[in-house]
Amino acid sequence: MTLMMLGPAFKWFIFIGAAALSVFASIMMVTRRSPIHSALWLIVAFFSLAVIYLTLGAQFIAVAQVIVYAGAIMMLIIFVIMLIHLEMEMKESGKFSAAKTIGAFVAILFFIEVAAAVISYRLGAERVVPPQGLPTLQGSDVKAIGSLLYGQYLFPFEIASILLLVGIVGAVVLAKRVKG
Amino acid sequence: MIPDIPYNFYLLLSGVLFTIGAIGVVTRRSAIIVFMCIELMLNGVNLAFIASGTFLGSLDGVIFVFFIMTVAAAEAAIGLAIFVLIFRLKGTVHLDEINLLKG
Numbered sequence: 001m002t003l004m005m006l007g008p009a010f011k012w013f014i015f016i017g018a019a020a021l022s023v024f025a026s027i028m029m030v031t032r033r034s035p036i037h038s039a040l041w042l043i044v045a046f047f048s049l050a051v052i053y054l055t056l057g058a059q060f061i062a063v064a065q066v067i068v069y070a071g072a073i074m075m076l077i078i079f080v081i082m083l084i085h086l087e088m089e090m091k092e093s094g095k096f097s098a099a100k101t102i103g104a105f106v107a108i109l110f111f112i113e114v115a116a117a118v119i120s121y122r123l124g125a126e127r128v129v130p131p132q133g134l135p136t137l138q139g140s141d142v143k144a145i146g147s148l149l150y151g152q153y154l155f156p157f158e159i160a161s162i163l164l165l166v167g168i169v170g171a172v173v174l175a176k177r178v179k180g
Numbered sequence: 181m182i183p184d185i186p187y188n189f190y191l192l193l194s195g196v197l198f199t200i201g202a203i204g205v206v207t208r209r210s211a212i213i214v215f216m217c218i219e220l221m222l223n224g225v226n227l228a229f230i231a232s233g234t235f236l237g238s239l240d241g242v243i244f245v246f247f248i249m250t251v252a253a254a255e256a257a258i259g260l261a262i263f264v265l266i267f268r269l270k271g272t273v274h275l276d277e278i279n280l281l282k283g
Contacts (some may be wrong), residue, residue, distance in 0.1 A: 006182065007182075008182040008184055008185075009182050011184070011185060012182065012185060015185050015189070016253070019189075019193050020282060022193070022197065023193070023200070026197055026200040026201070026220055027200060027216075029202070029216065029220065030200055030201075030203060030204035030207070030208065030213075030217065035210060035212050038213050038216055039216060042216050042219065042220065045197075045220065045223070046223065049197075049223055049226075049227060051229065053227075053230055055185065055233060056190070056230050057232060057234060058230050058233075058234065058242060060242060060246050061226075061230055061242055061246070064245075064246070064249060065223075065226075065249075068249050068252075068253060069219070069223070069249070071185055071253075072253060072256075073219065073252065073253060073256045073265065076257065076260050077212065077215070077216060077256070077260065078258050078262055079260075080212065080260045080264060081212055082275060083264060083267075084212075084263065084264065084267045085216065088233055088277070095213075100206060100207045103203075103205075103206025103207060104203045104206060104207055106206075106226070107199055107202040107206060108199065108203070109201045110202065111198075111199035113196055113214070114191075114192075114195035114198070114199070115192060115195060118188050118191045118195065119187070120190050123190075141239070144239055145242055145243070145246075148239055148243055149243065149246070153243055156247060160247055160251075161252060162249040162255065163251065163254050164250060164254055166254070167253070167254030167255075167257045167258055168257065170257070170258050170259055171257040171260075171261040172259070173183045174261035174264075174265055175261045175263060175264050175265070
């Protein structure tokens with residue numbers, strides 16, 4: 001909530017800085033030759049996205065972003081990059097093939113569609129005020145998130161825990177060296 | 181008086197991140213980099229969810245992102261285990277070399 005109480009000029013400053021940094025880091029991530037450099041730039045992008053979540057007042061997700069994405073998932077990726085020596089991948093051909101060009105063109109077409117939809121859609125800058133009697137729901141309200149997770153969304157929450165368990169067991173089974 | 185940051189800016193940023201990720205998926209040929217680009221696309225979607233949830237005064241966006249993060253974590257564990265397996269089998273994770281199912 002603290003960031004919400006600060007002046008809008010400061011919020012704009014933080015938002016523009018974090019947005020520019022995240023776009024720059026993503027572009028660097030896509031264009032770097034070495035996978036380890038890509039991974040490090042991706043960590044920068046995840047951190048700046050966490051800052052953008054803070055400007056939206058979603059503290060819980062910002063912290064989860066840093067812990068889960070920048071911490072756990074990137075650690076896994078960097079371990080695997082070090083495990084698999086990627087020297088062959090380093091000299092990935094920089095030449096343009098037809099498939100790459102067409103693929104990138106289609107992706108940019110997709111972005112133009114998204115941008116057209118966003119520009120034509122006007123919600124307005126002001127937040128929707130919930131009706132009287134209901135509490136104001138903010139992403140920072142961890143207590144409300146917890147009661148939602150253990151109340152309305154209890155079943156998906158349990159399914160998610162089973163999914164994580166299956167993921168752990170599956171990763172161990174897959175990566176186990178076969179005897180003989 | 182400076183206005184608040186509009187909703188559309190967040191959606192545009194989300195679209196930009198998603199597009200950069202998609203371009204990376206179709207142009208890079210190393211499986212690990214493609215995987216990282218997919219994570220970036222997931223993050224773009226997460227940003228759209230959070231922004232929508234905040235501007236609509238609802239917590240459902242946060243809940244959705246929570247589940248997306250869970251699935252992404254499981255996906256990372258399984259996907260990277262599969263990369264290790266493929267590397268043991270073929271000695272490379274270059275996507276053009278992985279064509280066992282081509283027949």
